[in-house]
Amino acid sequence: MSDTYEAEQATLKERVKTLKAEIEKAKAQDDKILDFMLLIYKYSNFEELTPEILRSFIDKVIVHEKTKINGHYRQTVEIVYNFVGTIEPQFFDDDETYN
Numbered sequence: 097m098s099d100t101y102e103a104e105q106a107t108l109k110e111r112v113k114t115l116k117a118e119i120e121k122a123k124a125q126d127d128k129i130l131d132f133m134l135l136i137y138k139y140s141n142f143e144e145l146t147p148e149i150l151r152s153f154i155d156k157v158i159v160h161e162k163t164k165i166n167g168h169y170r171q172t173v174e175i176v177y178n179f180v181g182t183i184e185p186q187f188f189d190d191d192e193t194y195n
Contacts, residue, residue: 132179153177 139149155176162171176182 128179135179 135152139152142149155178158174158176160172160174162169164170174182
């Protein structure tokens with residue numbers, strides 16, 4: 097019975113460690129969301145898009161090497177935003193018309 101109790105205690109201690117790590121991760125994510133919301137509030141009414149505003153929102157831009165697919169050149173550009181990271185790129189069909 098003692099062995100079962102010790103095994104259960106070890107399992108519970110590991111579970112507590114895991115849960116504490118998840119809580120810390122969630123707190124960090126909440127802090128990032130709050131910082132992002134404050135940034136949005138700060139720049140909610142701007143007249144002109146300035147380099148300062150861009151730097152506030154964008155951490156970095158990654159331009160990948162162009163590739164040829166079905167006779168068309170494609171190049172992927174990733175924008176890594178402050179606080180939220182990369183947002184998945186949107187792909188459009190060649191047949192779509194843009195106005």
